[in-house]
Amino acid sequence: MIKLSWALVAEHVDEWTGDDIAQGAAVLEARVSAVVDTSGMKPETVQHWRTTFLAPVVDSLRAEGTCSLARGELWSKAAGPLLACASPVD
Template sequence: MIKLSWALVAEHVDEWTGDNLAQGAAALEAKVGTAVESSGMKPETVRQWRTDFLAPVVESLRKEGAAALARGESWSKAAGPFLACASPAIRPEAR
């Protein structure tokens, strides 16, 4: 089980919990993308934001994050005003 959480400074905080890191990365990309697109920024600024901030964090999650989680460690990455963190989560039935 993985817990993934993220924050856009002064804008948006959210999280995802599940077993599949690929699904988590997709949820991160979709939810942050939606928040950025609905922020009122110009379309060219949204594209640049996705390229400069969102894409590097999602790519790092898929690579370095996956490796860290496989070792039972946490992962985090920040890019500009965007921070994402992932950690192994304890299953509710294991408590």
């Protein structure tokens, strides 16, 4: 079991718990995207935000996060105003 938590500085905090890190990454991406999409930013700013902040965190979760969690270790990654952390749950 994995617990994944994330925060957008001064905006939004959320979490997900489950067994599949790929599903967790998809949930993180979808929920953060929903917040960004409704933020009122211009479309080009939303795209920049996704590319610069969201994509690096999700990609790291899928790669380094998967390896860390498989070893029973914690994982975290920050990019700009986005911070995500994952930990194994017994």
